Amino acid sequence: MRLFLSSGDLVADRRYEFARDLQLKGDLPAAADLLEQAIELAPNFASAWFTLGEIRRQLGQPEAAITAFRAAREADPEDRHGAGLRLMQLGAEAVAAMPPAYVQTLFDQYAPRFEAALVGDLGYRGPALLLRAVLSVCAAPKQPAFFKRAIDLGCGTGLAAGAFAEHVDRFIGIDLSPRMIEKSRATGFYAELETDDMLSGMTTKPDASAELILAADAMVYVADLAPVLREAKRVLVAGGVFAFTAETHDGEDVIVGGGLRYAHSAPYVRAAVAAAGLTLALLEDLSARNEDNIPAPGLVVVAVKP
Ligand SMILES: C[S@@+](CC[C@H](N)C(=O)[O-])C[C@H]1O[C@@H](n2cnc3c(N)ncnc32)[C@H](O)[C@@H]1O
Numbered sequence: 001m002r003l004f005l006s007s008g009d010l011v012a013d014r015r016y017e018f019a020r021d022l023q024l025k026g027d028l029p030a031a032a033d034l035l036e037q038a039i040e041l042a043p044n045f046a047s048a049w050f051t052l053g054e055i056r057r058q059l060g061q062p063e064a065a066i067t068a069f070r071a072a073r074e075a076d077p078e079d080r081h082g083a084g085l086r087l088m089q090l091g092a093e094a095v096a097a098m099p100p101a102y103v104q105t106l107f108d109q110y111a112p113r114f115e116a117a118l119v120g121d122l123g124y125r126g127p128a129l130l131l132r133a134v135l136s137v138c139a140a141p142k143q144p145a146f147f148k149r150a151i152d153l154g155c156g157t158g159l160a161a162g163a164f165a166e167h168v169d170r171f172i173g174i175d176l177s178p179r180m181i182e183k184s185r186a187t188g189f190y191a192e193l194e195t196d197d198m199l200s201g202m203t204t205k206p207d208a209s210a211e212l213i214l215a216a217d218a219m220v221y222v223a224d225l226a227p228v229l230r231e232a233k234r235v236l237v238a239g240g241v242f243a244f245t246a247e248t249h250d251g252e253d254v255i256v257g258g259g260l261r262y263a264h265s266a267p268y269v270r271a272a273v274a275a276a277g278l279t280l281a282l283l284e285d286l287s288a289r290n291e292d293n294i295p296a297p298g299l300v301v302v303a304v305k306p
Helices: 010-025 028-041 046-058 062-075 083-089 100-121 126-139 159-163 178-187 198-203 226-235 266-275
Strands: 147-153 168-175 192-195 210-215 236-247 254-256 262-264 279-285 298-304
Touching (some): 010 028, 010 046, 046 083, 100 178, 126 159, 126 236, 126 279, 126 298, 147 159, 159 178, 168 178, 168 198, 210 226, 226 266, 236 262, 262 266
Parallel strands (some): 147 168, 147 210, 168 192, 210 236
Antiparallel strands (some): 279 298
16 A cells, blocks of 8 residues: 555646556556656655656666655655655665654554554564564573563554563553554553654663563664664663564665665674673574565564673
């Protein structure tokens, strides 16, 4: 589903709709022509600029695509289409944080069909992988795998709390998307739910107030892991566990991957965990979901507060 922000001009909006039909039928040059006409009528038409950027990218015209994505963001400074991510992916801008309005809009739109799409179509297995990883880390020193207070970062519809329900007494869920929070609320798994960015949500938590922090398929929306890891260390009790999934790549540092999510390299994750003062208890090459029907390269990470 593509976000559509009306231009306010009926004729321009109609040209956009025709252009989308043509794009879906594969006639990209004709779709680009129509979008250019729509933009002539409504120069601040963010959805038309964004779609034109996508088409130019598909046509192998990166410079022209960059111009269109820049115009899309100028027309909608909140950047609900995520044009900034495309600019990062095309190398026009350095990798930086995702626009929060993009994440919120994406998941608000996605919420009604999230579980069918992610679990059904993409074989999502993040919560099960995290549970297995946390149980194995607890088994080594024969610690009971029971956590009084847990925080679920980017809790979505509540799948991670569901997987950990028997192992946690009290869950707090934090998510940027109000619609995803509504779904989480309906599960009854959470004692508290907050519509907030995960980092700002964590900053309100007292020191040493959680035994477990989870982030299932949520760090893929966070470019710089360092601030979240630092806050996790502060909020965890000694011996507390932070478990998360990530997408990864063989290069260095952090890139924007094909699915417009961040991929963090294993060396980057190791360094960020150590710099935060956490101990890496487990880092495994495991994929939490498929992309184009093959497992997206992924990591499962368990870090412990010493
Ligand atoms: C792919 S979903 C995963 C949801 C859930 N953890 C699961 O395992 O099904 C990612 C979720 O992270 C949320 N999210 C992304 N970036 C966030 C941020 N910076 N702060 C809070 N939530 C965020 C999104 O709104 C979305 O609900």
